[in-house]
Structure formats: structure tokens, C-alpha cells
Amino acid sequence: MLDVRRLRLLRELARRGTIAAVAEALAFSPSAVSQQLAVLEREAGLALLERTGRSVRLTPAGQNLVRHAEAVLERLEEAAADLAEARSGLAGALRIGAFPTATRAIVPAALVALARRHPGLEPMVSETDPAAVAHALRAGDLDVALVHEYDFVPAPPEPGLAAEPLYREAMYLATPAPAAPATPVPAPAVAPASAAEPAAPGPAPDQGSVLRAHAGSPWITATPGTLCHAMTVRACQAAGFTPRVRHQVDEFATVLALVAAGQGVAVVPQLGIPDHGAPAVVLTRLLMERRTRVAFRSGAAAHPAVAAFGAALRAAVPPELATAETPGGTQLPDPAPSVYVR
Numbered sequence: 001m002l003d004v005r006r007l008r009l010l011r012e013l014a015r016r017g018t019i020a021a022v023a024e025a026l027a028f029s030p031s032a033v034s035q036q037l038a039v040l041e042r043e044a045g046l047a048l049l050e051r052t053g054r055s056v057r058l059t060p061a062g063q064n065l066v067r068h069a070e071a072v073l074e075r076l077e078e079a080a081a082d083l084a085e086a087r088s089g090l091a092g093a094l095r096i097g098a099f100p101t102a103t104r105a106i107v108p109a110a111l112v113a114l115a116r117r118h119p120g121l122e123p124m125v126s127e128t129d130p131a132a133v134a135h136a137l138r139a140g141d142l143d144v145a146l147v148h149e150y151d152f153v154p155a156p157p158e159p160g161l162a163a164e165p166l167y168r169e170a171m172y173l174a175t176p177a178p179a180a181p182a183t184p185v186p187a188p189a190v191a192p193a194s195a196a197e198p199a200a201p202g203p204a205p206d207q208g209s210v211l212r213a214h215a216g217s218p219w220i221t222a223t224p225g226t227l228c229h230a231m232t233v234r235a236c237q238a239a240g241f242t243p244r245v246r247h248q249v250d251e252f253a254t255v256l257a258l259v260a261a262g263q264g265v266a267v268v269p270q271l272g273i274p275d276h277g278a279p280a281v282v283l284t285r286l287l288m289e290r291r292t293r294v295a296f297r298s299g300a301a302a303h304p305a306v307a308a309f310g311a312a313l314r315a316a317v318p319p320e321l322a323t324a325e326t327p328g329g330t331q332l333p334d335p336a337p338s339v340y341v342r
Contacts, residue, residue, distance in 0.1 A: 077299030091120035097128035097145030169270035218246035
């Protein structure tokens with residue numbers, strides 16, 4: 001009989017690539033992981049791994065067993081959900097991962113609603129970058145998480161995980177506001193347009209031209225390795241240049257403060273803008289968006305605690321955020337003009 005815990009180790013090896021990475025993720029020693037995989041090979045009766053020096057890779061039999069392991073682990077999640085449903089009332093820990101803007105803007109209201117309906121449940125929130133969520137869910141460190149993706153950084157398919165759409169938000173280019181003139185400057189005289197030839201507004205600039213206008217500016221991005229950093233770099237590259245990064249900051253409120261101080265320009269999401277606005281910053285709507293989803297292990301969608309938290313999240317989403325999903329990433333029509341906030 002194959003041991004489920006060892007199957008989980010094999011699946012993690014298939015995802016992470018090295019025994020050392022599996023050991024670090026699951027808080028084992030590398031030797032312990034190697035020993036357990038060797039036992040799994042004896043249980044299977046054939047080689048599951050090919051070892052060459054310090055490297056290791058799965059054999060065809062090992063890859064096939066990983067596919068079966070995914071199905072087994074999904075059924076176990078479904079079984080756990082059925083057992084939880086049979087109990088009277090929700091209780092125990094619910095480990096939640098969320099990125100900072102969602103932690104601030106969405107999660108608190110959801111936790112209030114969750115506590116009101118299920119006082120025995122103990123939600124435990126950990127700020128987790130979406131790039132690290134998949135491993136944390138598969139390792140059992142998280143039960144449910146908020147993840148996001150951008151038009152230029154689509155989320156890759158993650159075996160063993162499932163996700164449901166929650167909301168989407170607009171993206172803005174933040175630039176320093178122009179300094180006010182020391183003395184009033186009279187506007188130049190402009191002849192009125194004739195009735196026969198009314199003045200018509202020009203077409204809104206496309207996203208590429210908006211970004212290219214700041215190709216020579218210093219840029220403020222998130223730290224490398226995050227989706228937010230990749231989004232800014234790829235959006236600029238799609239516009240025809242590579243941004244010259246001066247500052248690397250993950251908190252959007254700090255990013256906007258640096259922009260206001262004239263330290264550079266940045267791309268920020270709608271929820272990254274404080275409710276009171278961003279003083280001395282110009283915000284220009286871009287033709288891109290960020291989409292947020294609720295992620296969990298495959299088979300866990302029906303788990304009462306996961307479902308209850310998902311319902312609380314949906315009720316907590318601000319009404320100004322769109323909830324419809326558009327396949328492949330949407331380009332929002334008619335961007336709003338620049339907004340100058342003092």
C-alpha cells in the first residue's frame with residue numbers, strides 16, 4: 001500500500017525540482033526526504049527517481065504516479081470537506097494567506113462577518129505574496145488564500161489547486177504633480193471655435209504612449225520576485241523600453257509617497273491608492289487591470305470553512321470594484337483622464 005505522506009513528497013519534488021527545496025518547504029531534513037522517497041520506491045516496486053550526481057528527476061513511472069497522487073490528494077480534500085460538513089458548527093483554525101492591499105481593504109470586513117456567523121472558527125491571516133501561495137497551499141501551511149494576476153503576468157496553471165474569481169481593479173500610472181507656479185500665469189487668448197467647426201477632443205492616448213512618455217524617468221517597483229515587480233517591467237517592455245528602477249518598495253502607500261517626493265513614477269492598483277487620495281500625485285488610468293481570486297487545494301471548495309470565508313470575502317468587496325471575469329485579461333475601454341490630487 002502506497003503511503004499518502006510519501007506521495008505528497010513525490011508531488012512536491014515534481015513541483016519544486018530538488019530534494020533540498022522540498023525539505024525546506026516541508027520543514028524536513030534533506031536526508032529524511034531522501035529516505036522517505038526511497039521507501040516509496042520500494043513500495044512501488046520500481047524506480048521513481050533518476051539520480052545523476054547531486055541532481056534528481058522523476059522517471060516516467062514517477063511522473064505517472066504524481067498524476068495519481070494529485071487525484072488521491074484531491075479526493076482526500078473532498079473527504080475532509082464531507083466530514084467537516086457532518087459536524088455541528090465550524091470550529092478550529094483556518095489559515096489564510098493574503099497580499100497586503102487585500103489584507104487592508106477586504107479581509108478585515110470579511111473576518112468580522114465570519115466571526116459573527118461562525119464564532120468557533122479561528123481565522124489566522126498571514127501576509128503572503130501570490131507567487132508563494134501555491135507552495136504554501138500544497139504544503140498545508142495555508143487552507144485558503146487570495147491571489148492576483150495582471151494582464152502582463154498571467155497566473156500559470158497550478159496542479160492540485162483551484163481558484164474562484166473575487167474582483168478586479170483598475171491600474172494607474174502615478175507621476176509627480178507639476179509644481180504650482182510662483183505667480184499666476186495668464187492663459188493665452190484662444191479664438192472661439194466656430195459653430196460650423198466645433199472643437200473636438202483628441203483621442204485618448206494608448207497605454208504604450210502613456211508609459212513611453214516616462215521611459216527616461218526613474219521608476220519605483222516592487223521587489224524582484226514579486227508579481228507586482230514583473231507586471232511593471234513587462235508593461236514597460238511591451239511599450240518598448242526597460243524601466244530604470246531607482247527604488248524597490250512593496251507597500252503602495254510608500255510608493256505613492258516617493259512619487260509625490262519626485263523620486264520616480266510607478267504603476268499602482270486601485271486598492272493601493274489611499275481612500276483620502278494621493279497628495280501631489282497625478283493618477284492616469286491605464287488599459288490594464290489586476291484580477292484577484294480565492295485559491296485553495298483541489299477538492300476543498302466544498303469545505304464549510306473555505307466556503308464560509310469565500311462568502312464573507314465576496315460580501316466585503318467594495319461595490320466600485322468590478323466582479324465579472326474576462327478571459328485572457330481585459331483592456332478596459334476609455335481610460336479616465338489624469339486625476340490631479342492636491
